[in-house]
Amino acid sequence: MHPRAGQQARPEDLVDLDALLGAYDQRRPDMGDPAQRVVFGTSGHRGSSLDGAFNESHILAIAQSVAEYRASQGIDGPLFIGRDTHGLSEPAFRTTLEVLIANGVEVMIDSRDGFTPTPAVSHAILTHNRTNSRQADGVLITPSHNPPRDGGIKYNPPSGGPAGSDATAAIAARANQLIEGGLADVKRVSFDKAQAEAGRFDFLSAYIDDLPSVLDLDLIRDAGVRIGADPLGGAAVAYWGEVANRHRLNLTVVNDAVDPRWAFMPLDADGKIRMDCSSPSAMANLIGMMQGGSAYDVAFGNDADADRHGIVTPDGGLMNPNHFLAAAIAYLFANRPGWGADVAVGKTLVSSSMIDRVVAGLGRRLLEVPVGFKHFVPGLLDGSVGFGGEESAGASFLRRDGSVWSTDKDGLLLCLLAAEIQARTGQSASQLYAGLTDRYGAPAYARIDAPADRAQKARLAALSPADVTAQTLAGQPIVDIMTKASGNGEAIGGLKVVTADAWFAARPSGTEDVYKIYAESFLGPDHLAQVQGEAKQVVGAALAG
The missing domain is CATH 3.30.310.50 (Alpha-D-phosphohexomutase, C-terminal domain)
Structure with missing residues (x-):
């Protein structure tokens, strides 16, 4: 534990944005260094321009590779693109758009020119593909909760969730080949031309207006649940206020600051600035706000692309992600009559076995998969898996009628579920989990x-x-x-x-x-x-x- 973990960042902790952006434009990767090659992990390619791992060369090559890959797969519908608030996300967004448009891809960008949470892109892909034969896919410009010096990019195919290893391996291999070839085969137009030719899509309205299909927002409103929401300076910053306004919830955005240096963040356990909403150190401000007679019944935070959730209750502080997953599963499968009796529960194999015991108590089938949310995509897509969750605070679940909502992690959804639990049961999610430990034991x-x-x-x-x-x-x-x-x-x-x-x-x-x-x-x-x-x-x- 770093001696200043949980304490406010100091000026010397902040990234030099000028150096970060300068390196993006000017530095060329050394392809002899494995750390500077394109590598897709469980959530895309990530790295810092300062390390030669996330530079314009990488994004030019990845975008070209994505354009070629989708063409090879016969994907000819629109490509939805979103970005978060990291400093490298804006230049990477511009580069990606320039290449995709040059390749004749129909690209849909945010009509508000704003930041777009990962779940809003997944939702847009699936909504389009439900009624269109020309299938859509997407690109997310985000390194999720990584420190401010990092950038990230990932590809979501028409299934709406993270791409499988076959797709990411092909995209990465071609991208590295393009870089080694001096980017000679990369097509590109000016940003002005790319922006003029791109289509516009209102991600915010499409996502927020559809929330009643997956959550009982009327119940939350009528119960008067008092909610505090902290986007942690991420892509959900404009979303939470609109959720409150459009659905008339008693929800207050407690921090609306956006700063690519994240100067307002407490340091994480290792002394780095990291927007990890599952970390007590990173969430110290919100935890402190909820102590000693809080004005809120529940508070929550999200990481930079809002695919993760952190739930804070007055009685329990920041919930351990495993605890909230177990509580969410117990609640959902008791309160979603539209889900069939054969609908399973998904968990990653490193998530708590408390989930196994809860699922057995529900008489449901457990689907245990490797690490990586991509393994939940098929089940969420066809409705055979009602809930998929991983120990790192990422999860999603079906609409109330049992059809797919998103096939990527949805931090906003899980946060609002905590409010629904409070509204229906009169208990916090942490109290619900305490009841589970009385029945199944406390791991x-x-x-x-x-x-x-x-x-x-x-x-x-x-x-x-x-x-x-x-x-x-x-x-x-x-x-x-x-x-x-x-x-x-x-x-x-x-x-x-x-x-x-x-x-x-x-x-x-x-x-x-x-x-x-x-x-x-x-x-x-x-x-x-x-x-x-x-x-x-x-x-x-x-x-x-």
Whole structure:
């Protein structure tokens, strides 16, 4: 923990915007450095122009590659493009638009020339594709909750959610080829021409006016739930006020500042500015506001592209994301009669097994998938999965009639769900979770890192269950060893070991020389520590073997 975690950022903590933007235009990537090549992770390509990892060359190549990819797939409808408030998002947006228009793509940009949350783009794609044979797709210019020095770009195909690995691998490979070829095959027009030829779409109205199809906003309004909303300087900044006005909710935007340096943010746990709405350090301002006789029944925050949620209650402070996922699932499946009896619950395999117990209590089917929201897309799209959530505070769920709402993470949706829970039950979401622990037990959950070099990380990602020789974990027999997710049979890129009351999962980091150990125990913190210690031994033995 950084000594100033949770404290206001100082001038020396802020990014130099002139240097950041200058590097975007002027710096050329060294393609011999793996860190400067185009690499699509679970949420697109991210990096900083200051590191040669997110520069104009990258965006020119990625945009050209996207244009070629969608043409190869027969996607000939409009492409919806949104951007967040990061400093690099504006120049990357301009570059992307110049290339897409030059390639003859019908691009739809925000009619208000504003910032666009990720879920609003997913919603726009799906709404268009519901009634049009010419299928739409989208591009998001955002590094999500990453620090102000970073930029990001991701592609959403006609399914509306994050692209699968086949698509992202093809897009990244072609983009790197284009950069290595000196960008000779990249088509481009001036920004003035691109802006003049782009279509306009009112993302804000389309999204906000459709919210009653997925949430009971009348109930929230009639119950008089007092809501405080903090966009954390992100793309939801214009949305929350309109949600309040159009649906007549007692909702106050407690912070409407937009600053690409994020000077108003407290430092995160590691001392960096990071708009992580699941972090108590980053959310210190909102947590403090809710203490000592708050004027609000519930408050919440979002990250920069509003695909994540952070829920703060007067009685519980900032809810652990796993706790809110469990509470949301318990509430939704008891209060959505339009969802069929066979509709499943989706979770990532590193999310709390409290969800497993709640789902079993509901008599529902659990779909456990690898890390990455893309794994929920098929089920949310066809309505067979009612809720998909991941431990990093990202989730979405179906409309009230059981049809698809969004196939990307929707932070605004989950925040408003906390208000609906308060309105219907008279309890906060944290009180609802406390009731679940009375019934199912109270788990202790944590994530730690352990050192691993590149070769060890590759070995970890390729392990099979047979590589684990241990029979017990923290005093209990091992009942399952997984290298593929039970929900869809996809490789998890690591290992999960399960006992009756505990589990751990180990996955290599994509950016650091470490692997991540997620662990949980229903036998208390001391047992969790024992699980974590033995997890390192189990993984170490498997890597050595």
